Amino acid sequence: MDPSHHKLSFTVADYAIFAVLLGASLAIGLYHALSGGRQRTTQEFLLADRNMGCLPVSLSLIASFQSAVAIIGIPAEIYTHGTQYWFIGCGYILGLLVPAHVFIPVLYRLKLSSAYEYLELRFSKTVRICGTLTFIFQTVVYMGLCIYLPAFALNAVTGFKLWGTVLVTGLVCTLYTTLGGLKAVIWTDVAVIAVGVYQTGGPSEVWRKVWEGGRISGLDLNPDPTERHTFWTLALGGVFLMWSLYGVNQSQVQRYLSSRTEREAIRSCYMVFPSLQLALALSCVMGLIMFARYCGEDHSDRLASNKMVIYFVMDMLQGLPGLPGLFVACLFSAALSTISSAFNSLATVTMEDLIKPQFPSMSERRATLLSKALAAFYGLLCLAMAYVTHLMGDSVLQVALKIFGMVGGPILGLFCLGMFFPWANSIGALAGLAGGLSLSFWVGIGSIVTRTSGPRTLVSDCRSGLSLTNATISSVTTVALRPSGLQRFYSLSYMWYSGFTCFCVVVIGLTVSFITGAFRKQDVAPGTVFPLLGKLLFFLPEHIKQKLCCVTPMVS
Ligand SMILES: CC(C)(CO)[C@@H](O)C(=O)NCCC(=O)O
Numbered sequence: 382m383d384p385s386h387h388k389l390s391f392t393v394a395d396y397a398i399f400a401v402l403l404g405a406s407l408a409i410g411l412y413h414a415l416s417g418g419r420q421r422t423t424q425e426f427l428l429a430d431r432n433m434g435c436l437p438v439s440l441s442l443i444a445s446f447q448s449a450v451a452i453i454g455i456p457a458e459i460y461t462h463g464t465q466y467w468f469i470g471c472g473y474i475l476g477l478l479v480p481a482h483v484f485i486p487v488l489y490r491l492k493l494s495s496a497y498e499y500l501e502l503r504f505s506k507t508v509r510i511c512g513t514l515t516f517i518f519q520t521v522v523y524m525g526l527c528i529y530l531p532a533f534a535l536n537a538v539t540g541f542k543l544w545g546t547v548l549v550t551g552l553v554c555t556l557y558t559t560l561g562g563l564k565a566v567i568w569t570d571v572a573v574i575a576v577g578v579y580q581t582g583g584p585s586e587v588w589r590k591v592w593e594g595g596r597i598s599g600l601d602l603n604p605d606p607t608e609r610h611t612f613w614t615l616a617l618g619g620v621f622l623m624w625s626l627y628g629v630n631q632s633q634v635q636r637y638l639s640s641r642t643e644r645e646a647i648r649s650c651y652m653v654f655p656s657l658q659l660a661l662a663l664s665c666v667m668g669l670i671m672f673a674r675y676c677g678e679d680h681s682d683r684l685a686s687n688k689m690v691i692y693f694v695m696d697m698l699q700g701l702p703g704l705p706g707l708f709v710a711c712l713f714s715a716a717l718s719t720i721s722s723a724f725n726s727l728a729t730v731t732m733e734d735l736i737k738p739q740f741p742s743m744s745e746r747r748a749t750l751l752s753k754a755l756a757a758f759y760g761l762l763c764l765a766m767a768y769v770t771h772l773m774g775d776s777v778l779q780v781a782l783k784i785f786g787m788v789g790g791p792i793l794g795l796f797c798l799g800m801f802f803p804w805a806n807s808i809g810a811l812a813g814l815a816g817g818l819s820l821s822f823w824v825g826i827g828s829i830v831t832r833t834s835g836p837r838t839l840v841s842d843c844r845s846g847l848s849l850t851n852a853t854i855s856s857v858t859t860v861a862l863r864p865s866g867l868q869r870f871y872s873l874s875y876m877w878y879s880g881f882t883c884f885c886v887v888v889i890g891l892t893v894s895f896i897t898g899a900f901r902k903q904d905v906a907p908g909t910v911f912p913l914l915g916k917l918l919f920f921l922p923e924h925i926k927q928k929l930c931c932v933t934p935m936v937s
């Protein structure tokens with residue numbers, strides 16, 4: 382029998398475990414919603430209760446951007462293209478150090494209630510509203526992907542109707558408010574890896590197959606920014622991606638602000654590092670073992686439809702009733718923790734940045750009612766987005782990274798412009814944001830239309846793997862060898878989207894600020910500028926630094 386036509390199925394034990402875990406999540410969510418949820422979106426919750434320790438904060442920081450997308454997407458990426466993606470782990474270093482020592486001190490000391498309040502303090506109300514709307518757009522599109530993927534997995538293994546499951550996921554998510562399942566993810570991953578290694582014939586056999594199959598990537602130092610994944614795109618481009626996610630994204634900033642002290646907030650950011658590395662390493666190893674286990678078999682149809690990892694897990698765990706159910710429950714809980722923090726931040730920014738400034742005297746009861754209506758509204762909006770991402774049909778990891786870069790990059794640029802350049806003014810910020818968003822949509826939509834950085838499907842054949850990989854690469858490079866002008870612009874690696882658009886926002890913002898009459902130092906609200914230039918130009922005499930407006934005291 383052709384092994385690639387195994388039937389995926391749940392046993393009774395799987396259904397039971399899945400139901401119990403989802404039920405427990407739901408119960409915890411309901412409990413929190415009924416007992417303490419009323420304060421959740423109000424000013425009091427964020428300002429008076431700044432009382433969180435660093436362990437729960439760091440756990441929820443990790444959970445925010447680890448969803449089913451990472452669990453399913455990263456092993457599939459390694460299986461197809463080799464271990465190059467692992468180098469994004471190098472980007473985690475600066476990607477977390479700078480948020481910890483630059484973004485957190487500025488934002489924490491200003492005693493904000495949302496990240497976008499910063500934009501009003503530094504620039505103006507209009508910049509704040511534009512920043513908030515951009516964030517809402519990013520989050521709603523990303524949520525579409527997060528809701529869709531676990532439902533898609535459950536559909537693949539149980540045959541439950543896809544859109545019914547998407548709907549149920551969406552509904553459960555609006556109730557579920559705690560993170561869960563991180564430990565369970567790790568343990569099921571370990572089980573999958575152990576069975577996979579055993580079935581392939583031991584670690585040395587796994588190594589031989591992935592080596593001969595060309596899946597152990599060397600350090601690719603090609604400086605070409607249109608190469609999808611190289612050391613530079615991942616380790617440097619990844620830094621900007623991390624800044625936009627861990628430095629200025631509302632989900633994370635909300636957690637930093639809820640910390641007891643600034644030190645605790647910084648410590649929790651540090652604690653994210655080893656966990657992210659562990660998650661990345663586990664996913665990479667899983668991708669390699671998946672390759673070794675299936676080399677010689679053609680799974681390209683499954684790969685193209687994002688089903689490969691689910692199939693692999695089910696295949697490895699089928700003799701262990703209950704574990705497949707646990708894995709799918711993990712996918713759900715990983716997604717739910719992401720979705721709940723996104724919904725929470727959507728509700729917060731809508732109340733704090735859009736509604737309350739317009740209606741400052743709204744009663745608490747009214748505000749609570751309104752935030753519930755908002756949750757329902759966003760729930761429906763995200764379901765609609767689930768349909769859009771379903772239509773994109775790309776690798777899910779790629780879709781997520783593109784969204785983070787295209788929309789998160791300009792927001793990061795706005796914060797960098799305000800924090801590092803005292804001369805930037807409000808008109809410059811608006812022009813920069815508009816310019817950055819236009820450029821990122823231009824390159825993003827251009828790349829989707831011309832399909833330059835789309836997935837290249839490889840056949841997993843361990844013997845001819847190397848030559849196949851080379852053949853595919855050379856055929857791709859002949860197509861993309863001399864892309865002229867715009868074509869070359871469209872084929873910019875999506876790993877550079879964050880850095881590129883952030884840079885554009887800063888350049889456009891500064892240019893327009895200088896044309897329209899830059900802010901003078903005394904116009905800038907105290908504590909909103911990080912004295913970066915002062916620190917970088919430490920060798921200049923004090924009075925020149927003063928003249929350059931580099932020294933703006935931070936609030937202590
Ligand atoms: C965002 C990073 C790079 C780091 O947190 C990684 O976790 C990732 O690729 N996440 C994909 C998005 C998701 O899991 O929803």
Ligand code: NA
Binds near residue numbers: 716719
């Ligand atoms: Na998550």
